[in-house]
Amino acid sequence: xxxxxxxxxxxxxxKCPRCHEGNFLEASPYKLSKFNKVKKNCPSCNLxxxxxxxxxxxxxxxxYGVGIAVAxxxxxxxxxxxxxxxxxYTFISIIVGLVLTMPYIGAISKSIWANIFFKFDKSIAAKxxxxx
Numbered sequence: 001x002x003x004x005x006x007x008x009x010x011x012x013x014x015k016c017p018r019c020h021e022g023n024f025l026e027a028s029p030y031k032l033s034k035f036n037k038v039k040k041n042c043p044s045c046n047l048x049x050x051x052x053x054x055x056x057x058x059x060x061x062x063x064y065g066v067g068i069a070v071a072x073x074x075x076x077x078x079x080x081x082x083x084x085x086x087x088x089y090t091f092i093s094i095i096v097g098l099v100l101t102m103p104y105i106g107a108i109s110k111s112i113w114a115n116i117f118f119k120f121d122k123s124i125a126a127k128x129x130x131x132x
Contacts (some may be wrong), residue, residue, distance in 0.1 A: 005120060011111045017118035019045040025126070029107035036106045038114075044128035049114060059106075059113035066105050066112075068116040070098055 003009055004020055014029075016022040022044035027034040038056065050056070051123050074097040078085055085093065098105075 005122065005125070007115050007120065010120070011108060014107055014111050016042040016045060016049075016128075017111070017115045018042065018046055018047045018121050020120060021045070021125060021128040022047075024049070024111055025107055029103040032103075036103065036110060038110055042128075045124050047118065051117060056110050056113060059109040062112045063105055063109035066109050067098060070105060074096075078132055093100055109112040 003119070010017050010020050011022075016024060019042060022039075022042035024036075024038060024042075026037045029036055040050070041048055048076065074094045075090065075109050076088055078093060094122045125132045
């Protein structure tokens with residue numbers, strides 16, 4: 001199995017969970033006019049991204065976990081770099097890290113949520129690759 005066939009590829013690069021070819025979002029997570037707006041269907045394999053109305057509400061729970069992971073990563077990075085920050089400056093650093101990554105955290109959380117419910121299909125991916 002190649003990296004492109006893994007769920008990690010689909011999640012990190014915000015690709016369709018079924019074919020890993022089509023884009024998952026309408027625009028970049030940092031384009032605030034279309035803030036984390038998920039496409040209705042995959043442009044490559046025509047997968048309907050939303051199983052039901054309000055399908056992506058569950059991604060809020062995933063977003064919480066990813067946010068905690070980012071906060072811990074910022075804290076660990078401060079410790080590894082040996083920065084002698086007070087508790088206040090460590091807190092401010094974590095807040096800045098979360099604010100800067102917020103759009104990507106929201107997008108990746110929706111991608112993780114979709115990848116829980118949709119499985120990669122090698123045959124559909126091969127067809128999507130050859131589709132003009």
